[in-house]
């Protein structure tokens with residue numbers, strides 16, 4: 001059984017997709033060891049608790065500086081003893097020490113086709129705002145390994161999604177989630193749990 005730690009910041013629909021995929025066996029041989037949020041009000045925490053999954057908050061607000069927060073985040077994650085860390089809408093920069101402690105053991109979902117609309121400042125709705133402003137006709141989502149850069153790690157899976165006439169950032173975000181994110185993130189976890197992906 002692959003033990004997965006899921007890090008979240010917000011609504012947790014990607015976390016929900018992972019939990020559902022474990023329940024319906026789309027993800028084989030994996031279990032969620034725990035969920036960590038940087039945001040105490042994240043609905044994702046409630047989703048986890050409703051499933052009986054250990055869920056805790058590690059917020060930068062609880063610490064005097066970024067270094068102490070980074071240390072606590074790493075320690076809380078290590079306590080779960082995970083084989084894999086999944087960033088499922090985790091909108092905090094991953095500390096270098098964490099990348100070092102879990103090489104090719106951290107994956108992230110990003111709501112665009114990397115290398116478009118990614119890197120510093122591109123997260124959540126901002127990604128879809130930028131895609132619409134540029135007028136692209138196709139967008140999508142990417143699952144990638146996390147390295148020391150922002151959205152620069154090796155790409156694991158991508159799935160395209162069409163932009164449609166009249167799209168707002170919210171409508172496009174929802175379509176990218178439904179048609180891409182909620183499919184490729186569970187798929188990547190299943191591949192890792194079942195030795196179908198080269199780690200490194």
Ligand code: GAR
Nearest residue numbers: 010011012013014089110111123124
């Ligand atoms: C998702 O769209 C995810 O791809 C994005 O945040 C959203 C979280 O939604 N992540 C990033 O932008 C990372 N750079 P969720 O909390 O409902 O899963």
